[in-house]
Amino acid sequence: MKIIITGGCGFIGSSLCLFLKKKIRNITILSIDNLSKSYSKFNEKILKKNRINNERIDLGKFNSLKNINFKADFIIDCSAEPAVEISRKKVIKVLEGNFLSTFNVLEKAEKDHSKIIFISSSRVYPIKTSYEKFKIFKKEQKHSPYTETSDFKGPKTIYGFTKYSSEKLIEEYNYSKNIKYIINRCGLVSGPGQFGKVEQGLVSLWMWRHMNKKKLIYIGFQGSGEQIRDVLFVQDLCELIIKQVRNFSIFQNNLYCIGGGIKNAINLKNLTKICSKITQNKVNISKQKTTSIYDIPYYVSSLKKIQKTCNWKPKIDLNKGLKQIYDWMKKNNNKIKKFF
Ligand SMILES: NC(=O)c1ccc[n+]([C@@H]2O[C@H](COP(=O)([O-])OP(=O)(O)OC[C@H]3O[C@@H](n4cnc5c(N)ncnc54)[C@H](O)[C@@H]3O)[C@@H](O)[C@H]2O)c1
Numbered sequence: 354m355k356i357i358i359t360g361g362c363g364f365i366g367s368s369l370c371l372f373l374k375k376k377i378r379n380i381t382i383l384s385i386d387n388l389s390k391s392y393s394k395f396n397e398k399i400l401k402k403n404r405i406n407n408e409r410i411d412l413g414k415f416n417s418l419k420n421i422n423f424k425a426d427f428i429i430d431c432s433a434e435p436a437v438e439i440s441r442k443k444v445i446k447v448l449e450g451n452f453l454s455t456f457n458v459l460e461k462a463e464k465d466h467s468k469i470i471f472i473s474s475s476r477v478y479p480i481k482t483s484y485e486k487f488k489i490f491k492k493e494q495k496h497s498p499y500t501e502t503s504d505f506k507g508p509k510t511i512y513g514f515t516k517y518s519s520e521k522l523i524e525e526y527n528y529s530k531n532i533k534y535i536i537n538r539c540g541l542v543s544g545p546g547q548f549g550k551v552e553q554g555l556v557s558l559w560m561w562r563h564m565n566k567k568k569l570i571y572i573g574f575q576g577s578g579e580q581i582r583d584v585l586f587v588q589d590l591c592e593l594i595i596k597q598v599r600n601f602s603i604f605q606n607n608l609y610c611i612g613g614g615i616k617n618a619i620n621l622k623n624l625t626k627i628c629s630k631i632t633q634n635k636v637n638i639s640k641q642k643t644t645s646i647y648d649i650p651y652y653v654s655s656l657k658k659i660q661k662t663c664n665w666k667p668k669i670d671l672n673k674g675l676k677q678i679y680d681w682m683k684k685n686n687n688k689i690k691k692f693f
Pocket residue numbers: 359360361362363364365366385386387388389390393410411412413414430431432433434435449450451454472473474475539540541542543554
């Protein structure tokens with residue numbers, strides 16, 4: 354089997370490269386990544402050690418995959434600029450890197466008859482809905498998870514817009530050119546391999562700062578630390594994707610909400626408690642009442658559709674997942690420090 358993983362040197366892409374290489378016999382994986390993140394080079398070295406090559410290509414350039422002579426059964430698209438705040442500042446770069454890249458992937462898939470698995474994002478939903486759901490949660494202490502058909506109308510960040518547009522372009526190529534696809538619309542994904550940098554999301558940041566006794570801030574929502582996310586640990590995502598590779602037809606031409614679900618939903622205050630317990634450290638946490646217009650207070654995924662389709666569900670709970678991150682950070686402490 355031959356697989357292209359775009360963004361193969363990123364957090365999710367590299368985890369997936371190593372996971373699939375270990376699990377599937379006679380697999381050849383080609384990573385395509387322009388090494389735009391400082392940590393991508395670190396991951397590239399690990400891939401190399403595991404006999405996975407990376408082609409350094411900017412997927413945001415028109416027709417950038419045209420001359421790649423590697424006919425893949427699957428293209429798993431894990432490449433994007435995922436930081437919402439960067440998308441606000443570098444609009445063109447993000448439109449090219451996140452959307453034009455999807456066009457390039459689709460053209461390559463059409464040429465080689467490859468199937469596509471696309472990693473989309475929960476940020477396709479409008480910002481306002483998150484505030485509404487947060488309000489409901491605070492009033493009733495009951496979750497109202499996002500489903501595949503939740504409302505899309507309204508601004509969602511430039512990042513969210515590119516992911517939404519990519520989803521739609523994939524559907525167009527399916528309709529007009531019969532490209533077969535699966536879209537996994539993921540909420541917050543975390544796990545070993547994240548360096549605790551701000552743009553990589555709350556979970557690894559919280560753990561890294563606790564481990565190193567560095568200050569934190571509850572930003573926004575009155576500085577209450579009550580904002581909620583459901584956390585999916587990357588190993589669970591890899592387990593789902595290998596199922597999709599092995600049984601593609603069960604999932605094909607469908608979109609799924611993928612996340613930690615209600616069981617792995619947590620607010621920042623409780624994340625602090627777990628990090629504190631694992632690291633045995635207490636850090637100073639200040640409060641900042643306001644936040645960016647791109648920030649959201651609530652996201653939890655509904656797993657109903659994916660669970661109707663297959664028997665996948667997240668196996669790694671918050672305590673276990675956070676302990677795995679801690680162990681990985683401790684083991685790689687000196688290497689990670691170089692990235693700050
Ligand atoms: N991590 C999450 O919580 C999360 C949640 C939902 C969706 N996603 C999606 O999952 C995918 C992977 O995210 P991640 O967290 O691993 O991010 P990441 O930044 O760690 O990895 C992305 C990789 O893509 C590469 N890349 C970016 N632009 C490129 C370009 N123009 N050409 C070639 N390579 C390029 C980067 O160098 C990097 O190695 C993204 O599509 C993101 O939108 C991530």
